[in-house]
Amino acid sequence: MRIDRIFARLDREPEPPEIAVPGMSRTRKVLFGSTVAFYIAIVWLVLVSSWLVLLDWKVMLFRPYEQWPEVHAFLDYFVVLGQRGPTAVMIAAWLGWRSWRQHTLRPLLVMAASLLLLNITVGAVKVGLGRLGPHYATEIGSAELFLGGDIFPSGHTANAVVTWGILAYLATTPRARRWLSVISATVALSVGATTVYLGTHWLSDVLLGWAAGLLILLALPWVEPTIGRAEAYLFELRDRWRARRTPAPAAPGPVEPVSPVVVPSIRPLSDAAAAREAVGAGGGRYASTRPAQHLPAPAHLAPRPHTSRPERAPVTPVGSRRPPQARGGNGAHAPHPAR
Numbered sequence: 001m002r003i004d005r006i007f008a009r010l011d012r013e014p015e016p017p018e019i020a021v022p023g024m025s026r027t028r029k030v031l032f033g034s035t036v037a038f039y040i041a042i043v044w045l046v047l048v049s050s051w052l053v054l055l056d057w058k059v060m061l062f063r064p065y066e067q068w069p070e071v072h073a074f075l076d077y078f079v080v081l082g083q084r085g086p087t088a089v090m091i092a093a094w095l096g097w098r099s100w101r102q103h104t105l106r107p108l109l110v111m112a113a114s115l116l117l118l119n120i121t122v123g124a125v126k127v128g129l130g131r132l133g134p135h136y137a138t139e140i141g142s143a144e145l146f147l148g149g150d151i152f153p154s155g156h157t158a159n160a161v162v163t164w165g166i167l168a169y170l171a172t173t174p175r176a177r178r179w180l181s182v183i184s185a186t187v188a189l190s191v192g193a194t195t196v197y198l199g200t201h202w203l204s205d206v207l208l209g210w211a212a213g214l215l216i217l218l219a220l221p222w223v224e225p226t227i228g229r230a231e232a233y234l235f236e237l238r239d240r241w242r243a244r245r246t247p248a249p250a251a252p253g254p255v256e257p258v259s260p261v262v263v264p265s266i267r268p269l270s271d272a273a274a275a276r277e278a279v280g281a282g283g284g285r286y287a288s289t290r291p292a293q294h295l296p297a298p299a300h301l302a303p304r305p306h307t308s309r310p311e312r313a314p315v316t317p318v319g320s321r322r323p324p325q326a327r328g329g330n331g332a333h334a335p336h337p338a339r
Contacts, residue, residue, distance in 0.1 A: 021106075021221070021224050022169065022220070022221050022224075023221050024221040024222060028218055028221065031214075031218055032215065032218040032219065035211055035214050035215050035218060036215065038211050039208065039211040039212065039215065042204060042207050042208045042211065043125075043129075043208065045204070046129075046131075046143050046145070046152070046204050046208075047143070047145070049141070049142065049143045052203075052204050053141070053142075053143045053204070054141065055203060055204075056134075056202040056203050056204050057140060057141060059196060059202075059203050060134040060137070060199065060202065063199065064196065064197040064199075065197055065198055065199055068197075071197075072198075075194045075197060075198065076198070078190070078191070078194055079156060079191060079194045079195060079198065081160060081164075081187055081190075081191055082155075082156035082157060082159055082160040082188075082191035082192075082194075082195070083156065083159070084115070084155070084159045084163075087159060087160070087163040087164070088111075088115065088163065091111060091163050091164075091166060091167070092108065092111060094167070095107035095108050095110075095111055095166070095170070096108060098170070104231065105231045105234055105235075106170075106227060106228075106231060107170050109227045109230055109231055110166060110169070110170060110220065110227060111163075111166055113220070113223050113226070113227055114162050114163075114166055114216055114217070114220065115162065115163075117216050117219070117223070118158060118159065118162050118212070118213070118216050121212060121215075121216070122153055122155055122158050122209075122212050125152070125153060125208075125212070126150040126151070126152060126153070126155070127150065129145055129146065129152050130145060130146045130147055130148050130149050130150070131143065131144050131145050131146075131147070131149045131150075131151055131152035131202075131205075132144040132147045132148070132149035132151070133149060133151045133200060133201065133202070134199050134200070134201070134202060135199060135200070136149065151200075151201055151202070151205055152202070152204070152205050152208060153205055153206075153208030153209040153211070153212050154192060154195055154201045154205040154206050154208070154209030155209065156191055156192070156195050156200075156201070156209070157188065157191055157192035157195065157201075157205075157206050157209030157210055157213065158209040158210070158212040158213040158216075159213070160187055160188040160191040160192070160213070161184070161188040161209070161210060161212075161213025161214055161216075161217065162213045162216050162217060164183070164184035164187045164188060165181075165184045165185075165188070165213065165214075165217045166217075167180045167183075167184060168180035168181040168183075168184050169217055169220060188210065188213065189210075192206035192209060192210060193206070
């Protein structure tokens with residue numbers, strides 16, 4: 001299957017260097033505490049309809065989209081960088097490639113954990129406060145709370161801080177972390193300001209959105225142990241799935257018993273006994289000798305019928321062996337010459 005080829009290709013990638021996981025340092029704790037205080041202060045100023053609410057109304061009545069209409073078309077597309085769906089797809093593609101090269105699921109799991117925390121925290125405050133947006137405001141100078149709205153804090157702004165800030169959080173070198181921090185901060189601030197320009201959010205919505213997203217990024221080191229356990233569990237599931245997909249070797253069948261082969265014992269014979277058996281089989285002087293019964297006679301020593309001498313083929317050519325000059329004219333022997 002295709003997923004098997006993907007895992008095989010992943011296993012052939014070179015092992016990456018050791019990646020340092022950010023810890024909850026003292027500086028990070030101070031920043032986290034300061035951001036929490038800023039978050040609470042924004043919520044309190046909106047609840048009591050303070051000067052911040054009046055500033056919201058002044059900016060809304062200024063109508064920035066009417067003051068600079070020439071950038072309206074561009075900012076309509078630019079604000080997409082804060083929408084959860086498109087940004088999640090873009091960032092997930094990059095982090096998926098990082099996971100492939102580094103043999104780890106941590107980048108994708110960090111993104112998933114961040115978006116989960118973002119949806120829970122921001123969504124709970126949105127529904128709990130129920131603030132209406134500028135286009136649906138009913139009373140000038142009112143905070144428009146608990147009226148069934150869902151814009152406080154700004155989801156676009158918080159999502160831009162988290163999704164683009166993850167790139168800086170997962171950077172493996174100090175230089176890359178600095179550059180990505182600047183880029184992600186610029187995108188997050190620009191997306192928040194764009195929502196105010198378009199009139200879809202109050203200024204206080206954007207301020208709280210920046211704080212909400214920053215709190216998620218600062219709290220990620222506390223979530224790292226859970227992410228590590230989740231990664232180990234997913235790799236264990238992968239190994240189990242591989243074990244089930246790999247065909248088991250065929251079990252050997254039952255072994256049939258083999259009947260023993262009886263090998264006849266061969267008793268060595270002496271040369272004399274072997275000669276007697278051979279001659280006896282031929283019918284000579286030892287014709288009466290009883291042939292051996294434990295082994296069959298060889299084919300070239302098999303008994304043949306005994307023939308009489310006249311029936312036998314001559315073994316010498318016809319005529320005398322002496323040369324012709326040794327005989328007389330009538331065939332008599334010539335006398336030997338006198339010596």
